Amino acid sequence: MDAIGWVVLVAVAVTTIVLVALAPRLKREQLRKQLDGTTGGSLAGVGSGFDSVWRPSAEDAHADWEASVEMPAPAPIPGDKGRIQDGRLVIRVDDDAASA
DSSP states (O other): OOHHHHHHHHHHHHHHHHHHHHHHHHHHHHHHHHHHTOOOOTTHHHHHHHHHHHOHHHHHHHHHHHHHHTOOOOOOOTTOOOSEETTEEOOOOOHHHHHO
8 A cells, every 4th residue: 555545544543533532512511412412503594494394283392392392390279288298299190180
């Protein structure tokens, strides 16, 4: 093999080794971005734009899913005893629900 062949072979080997070594860190970084909600970029909305044009049912299903995820917890009503007694969280299970 000539010199250029060796240079290309070494470059490919070094690139492969570096990517394999950095893969766990890159995966953690991507997972952290997904959990923070910061993943994506300026082109992130393009896919949803195509969904709304070409697959409106998928876009509607995604909107319904987002609405169900973002629903707030119901506000307590007056006269409700609450779930905290003596500084402890109390969870009561109905007998009907437990036997079903």
